[in-house]
Amino acid sequence: MASRLAFSCALVALCALNAGCGGTGSADGDQLPGLPSDDGNCLESDEGCAGSDGDGSGSSGNGNSDNGGDGPSAKPLYYIEAGEITGEAARKPWSSWWYPIWEKTMFEGEGEGQLSPLEKYDAFNRKVLNRPTIAASIERDEFYDPRAETWAGLCDAWAIASILEPEPNRARQYGEVRFEVGDQKALLLKTYENISKLPLIGDRYDGAWDDDYDDVAPHKLHQVIVSELIGNRQAFLIDEDAGPEVWNAPAWKVISQIERDAENDELVHVRTWLFLASPHVDDHDFVGTIEVTHEYTYDLEGAWEGSRFGVRSGVWTERSRWDHPDYAIVLPDQIKRGSFNRGIDVKTVDLILGRGNL
Template sequence: MMSPATFAAGFAALAVVAHGAPLETNPFMIENPEILLDHQHPALGMSIPENAATFKTDVVLNEEAKTNLTRRLEATSHDIRALESHFRRRMIVNPSQLPVKATYKPVPWPGSYWPTYQDGINVRWDGNQPSAAEKYARAFNLNPKSFMDALSRNNGILAHSSRRPCTNDYQCYDLNDGSACAKRDGESRGHCIPTWFGLCHAWAPAAIVEPEPRCPVNKNGVTFQPNDIKALITQVYDGARVPTVFLGARYNGPDSGEGVLDKYGRFADPAARDLGPGFLHIAITNMIGLLNTTFVADVTAGAQVWNQPVRGYEIVSTKPMSTQEGAKQFFNTQTYPFNNQAKSLLYVRNRISYIVESNDNVPLVSTGRVEYFTTKREYEYVLELDAAGNIIGGEWVGNSKQNHFDFMWFLNGRAADNTVLRSGLSYKNVKDLLSASIQGSC
């Protein structure tokens, strides 16, 4: 049964969850996966807003799944259908026909997630130099205080003024949610805000679709450093309402306690078990391996959300095995308990690489320094195969049972050229700064 927190996390319609792992029973969050990137989006880099719609849950048991003779994933998996609809092509589902390694190019750029407890892009990241927000206001003839207040009300400290008041971090400790006492510049009092809250949901996709700034740019007497421009690009994507394709289901906890794990050591809540490894294997090998496109992933299975741009993958080892062998080795049982239709299993170790955060104020991709901000992590799973060797599901095994991607998503385009946020931030102005930074000499 799904936890109350997961019910509160839904966004707009039907989700299907299961006790097993066939592809057609992987949990998904929304009936239409193409949704706008805004503060109702399930990838939001903070807790789910209280006014988010709940979703209806149908529990599909293995006993019911037995009667479904059409288990081919293109006909049964919601998320696979979404990929096929978006790319207008069938996904290849036989592991032997998929590339064993691939890297997406151009490499996404590392950047900050502009933590909320630091007031987002209002933070003075460069010592005593003005923040990216203050620089933008001065260069484009906006009132700095009004502009920065508007940003703070949107996704900074002022947006969380209903949280516990504080004057120091100790006063937030007993919340047990990683909160720090967040105070705006020049103020002595603030509010307890979890330190993972931020703009990772805006930085990660922007790092994929926008080029990395290189050189400082002077505009109307104001010097914008590359990191300032990264901040402004990130802020644009937080408010530009760009269409996205969202796959999987966000899990909102609890991360520990009685009943969190089932008897096989897996998360009991299906929203925590996904992304299912069967779907992830198909998605990453088709998207990066065959289509040279990539996606953003929440790389933690728990309640916190850490959106990271995925760079590549490498299948480092595989081992074919019977369902009985897999059941005994990984789940300490004589028969495989999760998918009655599986004829065999394929054990996989997949080394996936993704980009992590950085505040470095220099080009990172073009200089090769991006390697220092690329994390490589191995994931273990078994793919469930039908008689033809096609993937029909999968299960996480080993340490990956509790450490795996939670969901994945990607933009369906860039921000519109005429985008202007309520704060007054203009994508055209930011894009002009970005172009000048790329073309500059430094």
């Protein structure tokens, strides 16, 4: 996609999405080149989000460490107009259970005669492909952790898969082995747990003394919203929790109201409703999307140029000062899939999902 946001980060600044509900690294100084638009909602600079006077690190900002180049003479990062804007991804992400690593569901059946997703995977390899595997045992011995953090699981893998992959929506039978929808989703998620490094927009907050709780800055989040949901009709990821816990989820729809300040020409007030898909399903075989909505408020700072407002920086307001996303991730068009479980083969999972001939 020619108009997709591009990100330029040094190798040392890239973050890895590790097994668990999110990443542990950070990507400072991420650049957000422009998205031209006919409606005034455009991301102007091809030189990056910092503009000519900033480096994206907030070295001369207003106290928000994610503000860069926000002085009175700084070049605007992008332009917006007053009023209401809406956007929705062309493909709606789907919901799935997120398989916390402290539960046994992935590798151990819940009742007598019932097989787990990985037990079925091993049975498929043994009975259909005549190729014995021990993926369930590897998962139990090397990845199961009953003492893990309550939020540690595969919500990152689910969020990515739900954006990039069509939803498994029917059971598949291979001889004696039957894969229900939940089994297929579980296997698909396992192929997205070990992927290439992805840059964050904002830094993960892990409670260290020098962490910035206000990050991700609202002007950068709004920039992603304008580019991805409105410009490209593409879902993106956010970490819903601004604190140390990580809850990655796909954002697929937005309604945003932008109001000009009555007295200050360098300020606009924004109220944004961001629609997410949820991994909290009661039935692992659930098909469709469970929707959740977050309301965020923030002020964007800059200057009016006719009917357009050039955005330079932003601050969270009201309850969003403590309840806002921790970071955002814009996905590339393709991701090389992989699993930490050495017993899982991506091509075999694709066969189970009906993507190929036995």
